[in-house]
Every structure is written in structure tokens, then in C-alpha cells.
Amino acid sequence: MTVKESYDPASHYDRVMAAWQLLLGDELHYGVFDDGDEPLDVATRALTERMVAAADLQTSGHLRVLDVGCGSGAPARTIAGRFGVEVVGITTSAVGVETARRRTAEAGVDGVTFEQRDGTANGFDDASFDRVWVMESAHLMRDKDALVSECARVLRPGGRLVLCDLVRWREIAFREVRERRDDFAVLREAFGDAHFESLDGFGALARGHGLVVDRGDDLTAATLPTFDRWRANADAHHDAVVELIGTAGRDAFVRSCDILEAFWRDGTFGYGLVSATRPGGSTS
Numbered sequence: 115m116t117v118k119e120s121y122d123p124a125s126h127y128d129r130v131m132a133a134w135q136l137l138l139g140d141e142l143h144y145g146v147f148d149d150g151d152e153p154l155d156v157a158t159r160a161l162t163e164r165m166v167a168a169a170d171l172q173t174s175g176h177l178r179v180l181d182v183g184c185g186s187g188a189p190a191r192t193i194a195g196r197f198g199v200e201v202v203g204i205t206t207s208a209v210g211v212e213t214a215r216r217r218t219a220e221a222g223v224d225g226v227t228f229e230q231r232d233g234t235a236n237g238f239d240d241a242s243f244d245r246v247w248v249m250e251s252a253h254l255m256r257d258k259d260a261l262v263s264e265c266a267r268v269l270r271p272g273g274r275l276v277l278c279d280l281v282r283w284r285e286i287a288f289r290e291v292r293e294r295r296d297d298f299a300v301l302r303e304a305f306g307d308a309h310f311e312s313l314d315g316f317g318a319l320a321r322g323h324g325l326v327v328d329r330g331d332d333l334t335a336a337t338l339p340t341f342d343r344w345r346a347n348a349d350a351h352h353d354a355v356v357e358l359i360g361t362a363g364r365d366a367f368v369r370s371c372d373i374l375e376a377f378w379r380d381g382t383f384g385y386g387l388v389s390a391t392r393p394g395g396s397t398s
């Protein structure tokens with residue numbers, strides 16, 4: 115099935131990149147909240163910290179990290195700046211590559227490069243990375259098997275895959291999709307063409323490609339306050355967001371927060387993190 119061009123993740127991210135900065139912040143992902151009162155940027159950094167811990171970046175020796183779906187490059191800059199690792203960030207969005215390169219140059223962070231490539235066919239050599247970091251981009255790739263296959267292929271023996279994303283906690287029958295088609299249309303309008311995998315499904319895909327899964331965290335409750343913060347940003351930056359993505363785009367974003375929050379609460383969708391190691395070799 116072809117996807118309407120504006121819903122295709124590459125064109126979608128070309129279109130929303132600047133507005134997302136106002137709505138989501140510098141890090142284009144959910145936040146993990148301890149007590150629910152923290153500002154959004156503290157919570158988004160906390161999710162990055164979860165990924166850092168799972169990735170095991172504090173090893174001796176030079177690590178090469180592939181960041182699949184790098185957004186504006188904020189997580190890549192964080193890990194390169196803190197751990198001195200080399201990061202190659204990839205995204206299908208041309209605007210994303212340009213934005214990530216510009217912000218990284220402005221921040222003066224070394225060791226980070228960005229390229230326009232697809233995570234489901236990345237084109238890198240086999241066994242050429244020590245870590246593969248997939249932060250909230252998997253839902254934008256229909257072919258999850260191809261994504262995980264590519265991640266496993268480019269990992270060196272002993273290397274680690276870390277992935278966090280929106281997840282599906284239950285099967286959704288076609289009848290339910292049909293009954294709720296207006297809600298799903300709003301979600302597609304706001305976030306582009308997206309397909310959620312289950313946490314177990316990600317684990318099974320990793321095992322299927324020869325990786326040993328060691329973590330599967332349910333972050334649904336911890337990410338729930340994100341929707342309140344996003345709605346608050348949509349209010350605080352109302353005029354600027356309308357200027358960038360129009361009234362319909364802003365309204366779809368706010369309505370999407372309501373729809374997703376209800377899905378989070380009723381156990382349909384949520385958030386998860388998985389990590390896995392490619393057997394053989396050492397971890398660094």
C-alpha cells in the first residue's frame with residue numbers, strides 16, 4: 115500500500131521539524147517522569163539516561179555508535195559529548211540531517227556525523243558498529259523485521275542494540291480500527307504513518323536475528339505525564355506553531371495527545387525499552 119506523501123515519515127519530518135522543537139523540545143521523544151512534576155526537558159533527558167544505561171557506553175576503548183532515526187541529533191550529541199564515542203546519526207528526513215548538522219556545529223560537539231539513510235536498509239558494512247541506538251523511530255518503519263535485521267547485521271560481536279519506542283500492549287481487531295478510524299486519522303495527521311510493535315515482538319525480532327535479549331522495560335506509566343507537557347507547549351507556543359504547521363496541524367497534535375493518553379490509560383498502547391547483545395567478542 116502506498117502512503118499519502120505527506121504522511122510518509124520522511125516528508126512528515128521535513129514538514130514538522132521546526133514545530134516539533136517547540137512542542138516536544140530539543141530531544142524529540144517522550145519523557146520519563148519520576149514524580150510527574152518535573153519539566154519536560156528533565157524527563158526527556160531521563161529517557162536518554164535509560165538508553166545510556168542500557169547501552170553500556172562506559173567501557174574502555176573507542177566505541178562507534180549508529181543512531182537510527184536521529185531527529186535533530188540531541189541524543190547523539192549527548193552521548194558523544196559525555197562518553198567520547200563516535201556517533202553516526204541517520205534519518206530519512208533531509209531537513210532532519212540539515213538541522214542536526216547545524217545544531218551540532220553550533221554546539222561545538224565533535225565525533226558526530228549525520229547522513230540521510232533509511233534504517234531498514236542502512237547500507238553500512240557488516241559488523242561496523244559497537245552499539246546501535248534506536249530511539250523512538252521504530253514506529254515510523256513499517257518493516258520492523260528489516261529494521262532489526264539491519265541493526266543486528268551492522269553490530270560487531272559483543273555489540274549492543276538499544277531500542278525504545280511506543281509499543282502496542284494488545285492486538286487491535288480490524289473492526290476496532292474501523293470503528294475508531296477518525297481517531298487513527300488524527301494520529302496519522304499529527305505523527306505521520308506509524309505502526310506499533312509489542313515489546314515482546316521487538317524481543318522476538320531481536321532473537322530471530324541472533325541477538326540475546328537482556329532487558330524489556332515497560333515505561334508506560336512513567337511516560338504518561340508527557341501528554342500534559344505537550345499540550346501545555348501547544349498552548350504556550352500557539353501562534354508560532356500555527357505559523358509552522360497551520361491551525362489544523364496544531365489541533366491534530368493536541369487531539370492526538372488526548373487520544374494517545376486514553377490509549378495509554380486503557381492498556382492499548384504505551385512505551386517500552388529493549389536491549390540485546392550480539393553474541394561473541396567482548397562488549398567494548
Ligand SMILES: C[S@@+](CC[C@H](N)C(=O)[O-])C[C@H]1O[C@@H](n2cnc3c(N)ncnc32)[C@H](O)[C@@H]1O
Nearest residue numbers: 127142143183184185205206232233249251254
Ligand atoms: C520521534 S523522532 C526521534 C528522534 C531522535 N531519536 C530523538 O529521540 O530525539 C523519529 C525520527 O526517526 C526518523 N525516521 C523515520 N523513519 C525513518 C527511517 N526509515 N530510517 C531512519 N530514520 C527514520 C525521523 O526522521 C525522525 O528523525
